[in-house]
Amino acid sequence: MSLREFGLHEVFFLLMAARWTVLLALVTFVGGGLLGLVIAALRVSPTAILRHVASGYIGFMQSTPILIQLFMVYYGSSFIGLRPDPWPAAAITFCLNAGAFFGEIFRGSIESVPKGQWEASKALGLRYLATLRLVIIPQAMRLSLPPTVGFMVQIVKTTSVASLIGLVELSRTGTMINTVTFQPVLVFGTVAAIYFALCWPLSLLGQHLERRLIGGRERRVAL
Template sequence: MGLNEFIFLLVGLKWTVFLSAIGFACGGITGLGVALARTSGIPVLERVTAGYIALFQGTPLLMQLFVVYYGLALMGLRLDAWVAVAIGFTLHASAYLGEIWRGAIEAVPRGQTEAAKALSLKYVSRMKDVILPQALRISLPATIGFLVQLIKGTSLAAIVGFTELARAGSIVSNQIFEPLTVFGIVGALYFAMCWPLSLYGAHLESRFAAATR
């Protein structure tokens, strides 16, 4: 494999990183709203967001990307492949992060909420200053674990013709007929992204577990 092919793989890696970052960031913002709605105590909001989470956790990511790109096109809304996969990964991430953070919010000792109410803190101040900082700490290992899964899941974006790392590897492999070499490099690049995150998540989990003993 030559230099040009390797550079093409690095371009695919760049788009994998961008797609993961956008899906995680936008999904995180939406997921926070989902988590707050799930713990709001308002039955309608809780039921709607529970259904939203069930929908995206209960269907394959591949199908979700297919529906966003091809389904919207059938209804007359044609999206660029980049926009379609960004929307698809945002929706997917928001459901999973919303559920992770919902669990973290509910894991904060109830006494913290009661103490904040006793101090006459309003809902926004109570969540921003008391509950969410503790919930973030609790959720960090699971959040990082999901980010690792999201990075690997970007390979499914190839279904709509988006050229990320895995699709770039397929293109190069079909050109030079060296699949073991090409996908060995692709696998090494995925490993270089995901392994440090996995180690960091495991480190946080063990540190937090030790702190609660």
């Protein structure tokens, strides 16, 4: 027997919970993006040890489940005298995980910039970091836009994992509502619809940017 019916109040609670899903995704996008830039710079560094460190980091983060990473951060913090809290644990984990994927996206974009740009910068006397900051990264960012937006969709969906450590975001709220309504089809159908409303525009934006990028390349080839 259900304690209450699923209605507009429950839909409102789910929409309010979606704010935390969006906020966690934005924090992950910004934090992971900045970390990804650092990782990408290390991956293309002329220093071999820096390339190996970055490669090892990416390999570890991409080869282990994000749930295990989340548990390591959340429960592991107590071993160094910190009080586990779902929000910072989730934010740190997602940023560290996303940084590895963004690092590979940005690395691919950096390596797609013609080598002549590096050579021209060297001829002008620019050092490695100055070349990256002033010449290479501005061009690479344009190339990385479609996969970056596409990965943002994955970030939004993956935030549901944070519910397993008690973070009350969209998925967790859906589970809580279902325990009192016992109407899983309506509850989780609404949750799925909200995720769809968040992710579908991003998917369309990613496809649009990819078409523009391909169109720009074709026009340059034609010229």
